[in-house]
Amino acid sequence: MAGPVTPRVTWARALAWRMERQLLAPVPAAGVVDVVSRLGGVQAQVPSSANLAVRLRSTCIGPEDVAQALADGRLIRTWAMRGTLHLLTARDAGTFLSLLAAGRPWETPAWEKWIGYTPAVVDEVRAVVREALDGGALTRDELITQLTARPRLRHLGEPLRESWGTGFKPMAWLGELAFGPSSGNRVTFVRPAASPHWGGMPDPEEAAPAALGAYLAAYGPAPLDRYRRWMGTGRIPQRMIVDWFKRSRDRLATVEVDGEEAFIRAEDLDPLMATPPTDGVRLLGGFDQWVLGPGTDDPHIIPQARRREVSRQSGWISPVVLAGGVVRGTWQLDRDTVRMVWFREAGHAPRGMLEEEVSRLSSILGHALSAEIAVS
Numbered sequence: 001m002a003g004p005v006t007p008r009v010t011w012a013r014a015l016a017w018r019m020e021r022q023l024l025a026p027v028p029a030a031g032v033v034d035v036v037s038r039l040g041g042v043q044a045q046v047p048s049s050a051n052l053a054v055r056l057r058s059t060c061i062g063p064e065d066v067a068q069a070l071a072d073g074r075l076i077r078t079w080a081m082r083g084t085l086h087l088l089t090a091r092d093a094g095t096f097l098s099l100l101a102a103g104r105p106w107e108t109p110a111w112e113k114w115i116g117y118t119p120a121v122v123d124e125v126r127a128v129v130r131e132a133l134d135g136g137a138l139t140r141d142e143l144i145t146q147l148t149a150r151p152r153l154r155h156l157g158e159p160l161r162e163s164w165g166t167g168f169k170p171m172a173w174l175g176e177l178a179f180g181p182s183s184g185n186r187v188t189f190v191r192p193a194a195s196p197h198w199g200g201m202p203d204p205e206e207a208a209p210a211a212l213g214a215y216l217a218a219y220g221p222a223p224l225d226r227y228r229r230w231m232g233t234g235r236i237p238q239r240m241i242v243d244w245f246k247r248s249r250d251r252l253a254t255v256e257v258d259g260e261e262a263f264i265r266a267e268d269l270d271p272l273m274a275t276p277p278t279d280g281v282r283l284l285g286g287f288d289q290w291v292l293g294p295g296t297d298d299p300h301i302i303p304q305a306r307r308r309e310v311s312r313q314s315g316w317i318s319p320v321v322l323a324g325g326v327v328r329g330t331w332q333l334d335r336d337t338v339r340m341v342w343f344r345e346a347g348h349a350p351r352g353m354l355e356e357e358v359s360r361l362s363s364i365l366g367h368a369l370s371a372e373i374a375v376s
Helices: 011-022 031-041 049-055 063-071 093-101 109-114 119-133 138-149 151-160 165-175 204-219 223-230 238-251 266-274 304-310 350-365
Strands: 075-079 086-087 188-190 252-257 260-265 281-284 322-323 326-334 337-342 372-373
Touching: 011 031, 011 086, 011 204, 011 252, 011 266, 031 063, 031 075, 075 260, 075 266, 075 304, 086 093, 086 322, 093 138, 093 165, 093 223, 109 151, 109 260, 109 304, 119 151, 119 165, 138 188, 151 165, 204 223, 204 238, 223 238, 223 350, 238 252, 238 326, 252 266, 260 266, 266 281, 266 326, 281 350, 337 350, 350 372
Parallel strands: 337 372
Antiparallel strands: 075 086, 252 260, 281 322, 322 326, 326 337
């Protein structure tokens, strides 16, 4: 007797469903926390890009709403997936951080050589950070001063002052530290638990199904390897990812997307199958989650021949033009002009839809913009 038939969909349908899930088609009147939660976090290495990513997915979020959500503790900004800074909801942050902490990536010879960490040193740093930040926000220098006052931690002074703050990442993953309000031009750190909205740090076995479900709800259907890369290759052992996946298997459905096996939440299968393809156009800013969620090497999102135009030197991710969920061009803001480059192989540029998107961008940025479209 034959087994159940695996549902089949095209990438065009899958990307249309994903656009709806990522609040891009249609764009709803969603709040800041709802947008960030839906995306499973928003990369925030560049705060202005994170702000734009959120505002492009709602018809009612103002220019200061992300900052207000950070100030009142509904959002936190901390090192998370792939070791990069993210906006996360205070309610959900512990779910993702718990898995990064479970991987204990700092317990490697490289970390000991680079930062000077050993398991005992990390435990002591954690205790000092928790006690120091219980009193409120501290600048990085103030926190380093308290740490290096301990004889066994004096060797950490130089590596902790390294500009990228790598040495503080284990404390972020352990849920002990997040970015606080700026003090002039200096960053500060706070304890996430100080937020009344903090959801705590669940056990990894509890967090794993929730984190995988959150990813597939925004970036599915997707193979497991895309989720592993999103969390951060090398930060969580693959055996852990596979084990967590197996524990979540009864909540997932398998689909075949143009011949490729992928997974989706079981509850999303019927909506996926009912979603028609779209030719809708969207302008997205730099470092947008549409690109970063699946990764810049996903050829279904970014044509391989165009990857260098999106993923540029020094880790810079260009603003992109989407059509039907596929990157069909890039753009940049030059004063009051949105200069778009439409990829030649994508066919005729839909000028009317592109100009509508520029008009939408004008309303978000608060000043009139003109459109200039080139083909390359």
